[in-house]
Amino acid sequence: MTALVQRDHESLDDMSLAALVAARDPHAVRLVTTRNNQRLFRAVFAILGNRAEAEDAVQSAYLKAFAAIGRFEGRSALSTWLTRIAINEALARQRALKRRRAHLDAAAVTVLDDYRETFMQGSIAGTAPDLAHARAELRQLLERAIAALPAPFRIVFVLREIEGQSVEEVADALDLNPATVKTRHLRARRRLREALAPDVKEALFGSFPFAGADCEALTARVLAAWAPEAR
Template sequence: MTASARTLDFAGLSEPELVQLARLGRGEAFGVLMQRCNQPLFRTARSVMRDDTEAEDVLQEAYVRAFQKLGDFRGDSSLLTWLTRIVLNEARDRLRRRRAMVELDAVERAQEAGQVLVFPSGQAAGDPERDAARAEARRLLEHAVDELPEAFRLVFILREVDGRSVEETADSLGVLPATVKTRLHRARRMLRESLNAKLASALDGAFPFLGARCGRITEAVLARLQATGLAVA
């Protein structure tokens, strides 16, 4: 490896350049791509799973699956949009597998002991790193968003919390832009019914993606990619 390659400023590279280097197995390129996408993708995973820990697991698995077939990424959309679809598929598949297992277990338990298995609520514990003065407001807001039906919850997270455009959101979810607008309007209306207007100022801090979590996911995925030979240190 040449000195220029070793001192390459990966953080300053464009997305296409990073994708090309990632295809060549450069671990630094994978790391920068994940750091750029971690927060919005974590929010997407959490909007389906409604649990921080499970969202982390989903994101790690989705990254590994995506990077294993990075050659399929043609650049027709942004990498974030492409990854969002993979994260959504992974999260929804996980929920379907879990529900199938829960239903089977429930039948067996009912036959044996007459008991019904309660599906876990998925409520996440409070994060002590959050600012104390706004923590309760954010918890109330996050709880209200969690209670939205999934179709409206996803649109709200992508548009209002993550700041994606109508077109990006529509492309990520595979729906029409008009559908995004309609669902966002209904999501806002449902939230207004359950939240006081004074909580609006807490929105920017909702679903935070803290440095420790970002680093943990990036390191874990890189370790898995290196173990399979897909990336080099």
């Protein structure tokens, strides 16, 4: 029965799924989060640069979105609508973080280490250990270069180049003019070319992995908060 319900849900359009999420249907919640976890995480991580903070922000964004999902009108894709909410959540946290930092800097106290933790390590199944090590090092190099981009360039680059969103989708999610998206994407690529060899672009798709246990854990936390009776 569960498999049948899942198949039925997968065939639903965005408005129908949104209605089921509003009704706290656990299958709809699971489907929506599983479909969007990685996209939202990557977008938020591009802004916050910290894994734990990004996961918390995505979870908070889901709960805010689900609480307001009755107002979803389908004028954009549900994924775009969720991305916009997640980005706004990340930007709000970033502003709050800057305020806290300013206060702490005045007292000459350093309490935050944005890059204390290495970016996520992806598994490379079926490859030799030395190749896996080389790929991991290459991925870290690339991710550090992306993290060093100015924030306005970084978020556009991640959404366009890694997530594969169109100019229009990015413009919609970030509330920008499409021409601005194109310009920022071009400048981000130019800066990265100055720092990286051309062939590292092949590692982009594997960058910032957020799947498997990480994806399932986030979905479980959202389900527990939004549809606890499904546990």
